[in-house]
Amino acid sequence: MALSLSLSRAVPAAVVALGWTALSFGAVTATPAEARGNAPHYTVELAAPAKEARTIAGGIAWSCEGTTCVAGKGSSRPEVMCARLQREVGQIASFTTDGNALPAEKLASCNSK
Template identity: 40%
Template sequence: MLTAVVALLLAAPQAPYYAAEPAAAPAKSQLVAGELLWRCAGDGCFAGKSDGRPVVDCQAFVRTVGRVKSFAVAGAPLPADQLEKCNARAR
């Protein structure tokens, strides 16, 4: 019984660590930016945690997708100065 519970927990998808709201809808529902796999639906994109700093992961994302309206890390919005720094790297 315990083995089955552990297997279910390991198979469950992880909650997204990053959430981004691109200024324009991305062309693809899945994309790779930096070392992260992003999944996009509606007006938001989501990715798991990486070993990088959040602003660096944001910059990789905007180089692929373009400017973002918002970027959140573990549910907390990226500070305005870091969001500005991130968007400065947009394609």
């Protein structure tokens, strides 16, 4: 009887503690995201408007609106990401990684694949 009484008190306390831990962890992990903002890692200008609003290329999801596509960071070099996206959406007019434009010769190579 004493075991069931202490167990009935311990379970709600454990649930509250677990909930508090989850909430506080979420608050801690949200801070760095807020600090760096939600800016995309890749920003692409297409030669023609995208046919689809979303596409998967280079293992990441791209969001496109008109001639602009954006995505978070992938694991491949920018030249590779450019070529993979180009296969899905067509000619790319500019490809920017974290604010750095892909050089003209690499962009030409991307579009020729």
